[in-house]
Amino acid sequence: MEVLGTIISVIGLIVYIIQKVNQSSHGDTNTTYYTDTTYAVVHEFTPQEKLDNMNIDSLNICYKTAGITGFSIEKARLTLLNHYVEKDFYIDDVIIRQNCMYIKVRHSIPYNDGNKCYGAAFSMNFMTVNNGVSVYGSKKINADEEQVFKEIANELITAVA
Template sequence: MEVLSIIISVIGLIVHLIQKADNSSYGSSSTNSYTDTTYQVIPEFTEAEKLDNMNIDSLNICYKTAGINNFSIENARRTLLNRYVQNDFYIDDIITRQNCMYIKVMHAIPYNDGNKCYGASFSINFMTVNNGVSVYGTQKTNTAEELVFKEIANELLKAVS
């Protein structure tokens, strides 16, 4: 009889331990803090918010200028978005305003490196008086960055001409 009560006690203890382990691995429904974010909607920025993030007031250094006959800001935009493929940088976003186009690019330092983890903003401005097209960017104190910006400006101007 004594052996039977010991076996029942041991089985009861094992069942109790299994229940505790089961509750701790799944947690109770009232204390579960896991949130599934797989299908959460990520809000889109408006054009005004994108321009604020580009810090367009700092685009005051002219990196390249050229005269282009029959220039159209909309044709340049389409060219950059649809057909222009560049291995050394890629265009992340373009916003147009009258005779100006703000461009967000991802690039590498040095220019032809494969890791495009740096973001930069440029503007392409069209002056109707003299058919001049200028590419503006931010001032850089680092020589390597300045060289990259000059290369990007050359490529952008070549693409839209």
């Protein structure tokens, strides 16, 4: 019985020493540790999910219309995604559905401010009957936002013309 008590005491002492060594190598147990974590993409949105998030039913206010001869919606998409560089807003995504292009934009208010923290969606519609291109956005109550939307619509038309 005495041997069993000694073995338990020795095991307890070893566990105590391991805990103290572990604590000293990691610091105090009350300290918060930060680790660098790389996040993997869990879900890639489909074009339909992106359109659902853009709330495309609210894009019913025409901000700019122009006639463009020889307009190609695919060429316009490539221009906006690959070659269009504008300091006043960024194009995040472009999705085509028949003769309509949905454009996700990151912009600032006022228009030429450096902080692009606002997101908006626009639709660019092509009417084959009259070679007309219209840019639609959502209704804005704030006059500053409405002016920004007009400026963005103007730039989008200019870029694809």
